[in-house]
Amino acid sequence: MPGIDECLLEAMALPGARGAALVDxxxxxxxxxxxxxxxxDHETTAAETAELARAAAEYESFAQxxxxxxxxxxxxxxxxxxxxxxxxxxxxxxxxxxxxxxxxFLHLWLDRTDGNLALARHRLRALAEELVLR
Numbered sequence: 001m002p003g004i005d006e007c008l009l010e011a012m013a014l015p016g017a018r019g020a021a022l023v024d025x026x027x028x029x030x031x032x033x034x035x036x037x038x039x040x041d042h043e044t045t046a047a048e049t050a051e052l053a054r055a056a057a058e059y060e061s062f063a064q065x066x067x068x069x070x071x072x073x074x075x076x077x078x079x080x081x082x083x084x085x086x087x088x089x090x091x092x093x094x095x096x097x098x099x100x101x102x103x104x105f106l107h108l109w110l111d112r113t114d115g116n117l118a119l120a121r122h123r124l125r126a127l128a129e130e131l132v133l134r
């Protein structure tokens with residue numbers, strides 16, 4: 001099972017990958033980074049993407065209760081991933097389930113011309129499941 005650095009290096013091996021990070025969305029801090037940042041500073045990017053992740057994870061509109069749960073109770077994180085499409089790229093935010101409060105996500109920045117969005121989503125899902133946070 002890969003740790004943070006190995007996970008980010010595997011994400012960077014995807015076609016069109018420009019940058020990757022593991023971010024704690026409750027604090028907005030990057031726990032690890034690889035490659036470039038869209039704004040030239042990984043900490044700024046982490047803080048900005050954390051705002052987006054926090055909004056999606058906390059808004060009731062995105063939370064769907066499971067069939068075997070009490071009203072308002074959720075099974076797992078309410079959001080699996082977010083995709084933001086810009087004129088030049090894609091930003092994929094994949095939420096990671098952890099043994100603690102599950103407030104982390106993988107952020108992958110892909111070049112729109114060279115990136116493969118379907119492959120990136122598939123691979124980030126697998127990386128998120130295999131990730132060991134030490």
